[in-house]
Amino acid sequence: MTGQILPPKQRTALGNALTAATREGELVLQQCQQCAAVQYPPREICYRCLSDQLNWQVAASGGTVLSAVELHHSYEDFFTEKLPWIIASIQLDNGPIVFAHINKNIVQKNTPVRVFAHVDGSGQAVLIAAEKNSDKNHDPALLEQMGFNEILSHKG
Amino acid sequence: MNISQPKSYAGVALVAPTSFGYSRQSERGANWFIGRTLAQMLSTSGLKKTDVDGMAITSITLTPDSAITLTQHFGMTLRWLDQVSLGGASGIAAMQRGARAIQAGDAEVIACIGADTSIQGGFGELISQFSRFTMDASYPYGAAGPNAAFALITQRYMEQYGATREDFGHIAVSQRYNAKHYTPALLGHKPLSMGDYLTARPVAGPLHLFDCVMPCAGAEGFLLMTIERAKSLNVPYSTIAAIGELHNAFPDDPVQIRGGWAAYRDNLYNSAQVTPGDIDLLETYDDYPVISMLQFEGLGFCPEGEASQFVRATPLTFDGGGLPHNTSGGQLSVGQAGFAGGYLGLVEAIRQLNGQAVQNQVSGAMHAMVSGYGMINYDRGLCSAAAIIRGANV
Numbered sequence: 001m002t003g004q005i006l007p008p009k010q011r012t013a014l015g016n017a018l019t020a021a022t023r024e025g026e027l028v029l030q031q032c033q034q035c036a037a038v039q040y041p042p043r044e045i046c047y048r049c050l051s052d053q054l055n056w057q058v059a060a061s062g063g064t065v066l067s068a069v070e071l072h073h074s075y076e077d078f079f080t081e082k083l084p085w086i087i088a089s090i091q092l093d094n095g096p097i098v099f100a101h102i103n104k105n106i107v108q109k110n111t112p113v114r115v116f117a118h119v120d121g122s123g124q125a126v127l128i129a130a131e132k133n134s135d136k137n138h139d140p141a142l143l144e145q146m147g148f149n150e151i152l153s154h155k156g
Numbered sequence: 157m158n159i160s161q162p163k164s165y166a167g168v169a170l171v172a173p174t175s176f177g178y179s180r181q182s183e184r185g186a187n188w189f190i191g192r193t194l195a196q197m198l199s200t201s202g203l204k205k206t207d208v209d210g211m212a213i214t215s216i217t218l219t220p221d222s223a224i225t226l227t228q229h230f231g232m233t234l235r236w237l238d239q240v241s242l243g244g245a246s247g248i249a250a251m252q253r254g255a256r257a258i259q260a261g262d263a264e265v266i267a268c269i270g271a272d273t274s275i276q277g278g279f280g281e282l283i284s285q286f287s288r289f290t291m292d293a294s295y296p297y298g299a300a301g302p303n304a305a306f307a308l309i310t311q312r313y314m315e316q317y318g319a320t321r322e323d324f325g326h327i328a329v330s331q332r333y334n335a336k337h338y339t340p341a342l343l344g345h346k347p348l349s350m351g352d353y354l355t356a357r358p359v360a361g362p363l364h365l366f367d368c369v370m371p372c373a374g375a376e377g378f379l380l381m382t383i384e385r386a387k388s389l390n391v392p393y394s395t396i397a398a399i400g401e402l403h404n405a406f407p408d409d410p411v412q413i414r415g416g417w418a419a420y421r422d423n424l425y426n427s428a429q430v431t432p433g434d435i436d437l438l439e440t441y442d443d444y445p446v447i448s449m450l451q452f453e454g455l456g457f458c459p460e461g462e463a464s465q466f467v468r469a470t471p472l473t474f475d476g477g478g479l480p481h482n483t484s485g486g487q488l489s490v491g492q493a494g495f496a497g498g499y500l501g502l503v504e505a506i507r508q509l510n511g512q513a514v515q516n517q518v519s520g521a522m523h524a525m526v527s528g529y530g531m532i533n534y535d536r537g538l539c540s541a542a543a544i545i546r547g548a549n550v
């Protein structure tokens with residue numbers, strides 16, 4: 001890791017709370033204790049009923065690709081040196097739309113995917129979309145390409 | 157969504173459309189752009205500073221100052237003051253709030269000004285902290301400002317409706333032609349051919365260089381007053397035939413392939429007693445060409461999903477005999493002066509209908525449609541607004 005350019009670390013307090021609630025390979029999202037709505041990005045208030053009783057809970061990971069594109073430009077060196085970089089918008093089966101890192105073999109519109117969180121080199125949770133039927137909670141090729149292989153080796 | 161028809165905006169005059177100080181970068185602060193724009197508007201309309209009793213300000217680079225601190229900075233005492241921060245919908249929203257204040261007698265002369273400066277490196281900082289959702293859920297993924305969100309929207313629109321890059325190119329190339337006839341446009345002197353457009357370097361997904369606006373410094377403004385006051389000043393003016401707004405429209409659409417315009421366009425045409433065919437020029441919010449297409453569709457110039465066919469069949473230049481569109485070159489060719497970009501189309505429409513455009517005047521223009529859009533919080537633009545502006549002689 002020494003001298004490595006790290007992914008963006010800055011988040012709001014809620015973004016940091018999401019990281020704190022995340023366990024590697026799971027998808028943790030806010031769920032309203034009043035109306036059961038699942039929401040993302042994290043908020044202080046439930047978008048549906050305005051309750052502030054929001055818990056971090058492991059959420060179902062299924063979703064489908066809405067749109068995916070290659071980025072050819074970024075303001076962050078971490079991405080700039082790896083361009084083109086692919087990101088996707090994904091609709092989770094339980095409602096929320098997330099942006100996620102994704103592999104280029106599953107970028108077609110409507111491709112079913114599974115979304116999980118990975119704690120990146122800056123110690124922050126980022127969402128990764130992997131093939132629906134992969135039995136692992138990781139997309140090893142993507143993670144390695146992202147410079148996250150040290151985490152994988154820790155996990156064996 | 158059923159939106160009731162608003163009351164008329166009759167009796168309000170739009171005066172002194174002013175575009176000021178466009179440059180790629182500036183050492184000056186937003187205060188300077190706002191103050192000098194105000195001075196220019198006063199001088200062209202024969203008013204004194206003390207005649208202005210209301211002000212609506214839009215600026216993202218004015219921080220840590222604000223609309224209220226400007227009163228002391230400029231030595232003004234005002235009885236009506238607003239700060240409108242709705243991104244690309246700010247100009248129309250400022251006009252809407254100000255026009256109601258004029259009608260109600262809360263103020264007699266209101267200056268509406270959108271202005272922003274641009275400093276080296278300022279844009280990167282701005283986009284990394286644009287909003288909470290941006291900070292937590294889009295910027296960490298490499299999204300360089302709104303480019304990624306709009307690449308995703310554009311990609312989806314192309315897949316859904318069969319739109320091609322050439323279709324977007326028609327918009328960009330026509331606007332560059334218009335900009336050649338509008339002196340303040342920062343890119344007006346650089347010709348843009350379809351070949352240039354298509355071979356430009358890629359930015360994100362289907363978006364290439366000429367799909368993206370160039371950040372710059374600049375200001376836009378106009379004055380609101382009663383028609384009687386405008387007549388007594390003997391200045392050109394135009395009027396407001398209709399205004400609509402809807403924010404966070406259609407939140408359940410998974411990808412934004414329509415904005416809020418469709419929800420209130422019937423109200424606009426009913427209020428103004430015109431049809432899309434009566435519109436002599438259209439000023440859309442062109443942060444990306446696909447968004448202009450959503451406005452063609454949402455405002456009823458063509459059916460949903462058919463903007464590609466529309467732009468293939470319709471000349472969009474100011475003198476092409478079709479539908480003159482973004483007649484000053486729009487943000488794509490003028491540059492995007494921060495939130496002043498949300499006034500650019502409106503100020504150009506007022507200039508056109510007042511007969512104050514110069515080389516790019518649309519002859520005989522009587523009705524203009526102006527629309528606004530903006531604030532990319534996460535995956536879509538949240539604001540939408542539109543207005544029909546009418547010439548004084550209609």
Ligand SMILES: [Zn+2]
Pocket residue numbers: 032033034035036037046047048049050051
């Ligand atoms: Zn709730």
